[in-house]
Amino acid sequence: GESVGLHLPTLSVQEGDNSIINCAYSNSASDYFIWYKQESGKGPQFIIDIRSNMDKRQGQRVTVLLNKTVKHLSLQIAATQPGDSAVYFCAENSFGNEKLTFGTGTRLTIIP
């Protein structure tokens, strides 16, 4: 079936460096993508989203890149801080489908 997956399950980054978390999706009909941050024992927190008519979107210290040709999504976090340590999930859905499909998650650890 369709799936959304991540390349790396864990990622350790030195504080202050930039981090990149990757996500691959398989549903060619996907047209809306979201990145969530989940801290231990909490629900997912919306970070940034992007629609399929865009290649790049920037937020505060975060950038999402979408490559529809290879069905790849990435989240870039600039100047990482200890508070960025969490599990990051990508999620997607397609027009007319209200359900989100979540990727497997990447645990990001910021090393002080």
Next chain:
Amino acid sequence: GAVVSQHPSWVICKSGTSVKIECRSLDFQATTMFWYRQFPKQSLMLMATSNEGSKATYEQGVEKDKFLINHASLTLSTLTVTSAHPEDSSFYICSARGDNEKLFFGSGTQLSVL
């Protein structure tokens, strides 16, 4: 942004008892809410879609008689785990879609069944 409140945040119960989890959209109305289950170190798995005023739609493999969902108003959905067993121990999360179509999540409920 929109706030989704989930209660309780954690619950411990004996095997065979039932547990009710509430999910409220505090500053917006949600005709649709979603219930997820998350096991340790795993992703969120959709259990069911809760529709206000109608029956919930369950995902394949989720027992509707075990996980009762009631969406009685535009701001409240409840999930009742009936006759809970240790294998039902998990982190349960609800979400609701706001007017801007973004999905907002509750803080989750950690259920431990002894």
